[in-house]
Amino acid sequence: MYEAVINNDANYDGLFFYGVLSTGIFCRPSCQSKKPLSDNVRFFLNAGEAIEAGFRPCKRCRSDLLTYHPMKDIAETLKHHLDELYERQVLWSEELRKIGLSERRAVEIFKEAYGMTPKAYMDSLRLNEAKRLLAQTDTKIIDIAASVGFGGLSTFNRFFKERTGCSPNMYRKKHK
Numbered sequence: 001m002y003e004a005v006i007n008n009d010a011n012y013d014g015l016f017f018y019g020v021l022s023t024g025i026f027c028r029p030s031c032q033s034k035k036p037l038s039d040n041v042r043f044f045l046n047a048g049e050a051i052e053a054g055f056r057p058c059k060r061c062r063s064d065l066l067t068y069h070p071m072k073d074i075a076e077t078l079k080h081h082l083d084e085l086y087e088r089q090v091l092w093s094e095e096l097r098k099i100g101l102s103e104r105r106a107v108e109i110f111k112e113a114y115g116m117t118p119k120a121y122m123d124s125l126r127l128n129e130a131k132r133l134l135a136q137t138d139t140k141i142i143d144i145a146a147s148v149g150f151g152g153l154s155t156f157n158r159f160f161k162e163r164t165g166c167s168p169n170m171y172r173k174k175h176k
């Protein structure tokens with residue numbers, strides 16, 4: 001149990017809680033709060049036991065809430081962000097900084113929840129939007145490229161061709 005706490009192992013969330021004697025607060029194993037010394041830790045099977053023993057719930061990991069899916073919540077936040085702002089990668093890294101996630105960890109969490117990397121997800125959003133604009137509008141291809149987040153036409157052409165087997169121009173001719 002202590003090892004799970006030290007490793008912030010979310011797999012143990014809901015299976016037990018730990019209280020820290022020096023702070024009087026109890027947490028979920030995945031809580032990102034300061035690592036407690038093992039002598040200072042008491043373990044509980046549920047939140048009720050911890051409260052009965054005089055511990056207060058942690059504000060950070062919300063150990064008082066019954067249903068709590070931190071990783072799922074984070075994955076949803078990330079997905080929501082990508083849905084809205086997939087064309088601006090700068091904000092993606094800003095969002096990660098706000099949540100306090102490393103790029104690597106964000107990729108792991110996202111992949112676990114949705115079976116693909118944020119990059120792959122974002123690419124599929126960009127591709128779908130590009131296809132839509134090509135087939136349904138008269139927007140110039142260079143403007144479409146920019147609106148789905150590509151700085152240049154050649155990178156957009158390559159991206160598009162790699163995934164559809166034809167150039168944006170061809171795609172437009174076929175589908176418009």
Ligand SMILES: [Zn+2]
Binds near residue numbers: 058059061
């Ligand atoms: Zn906590």
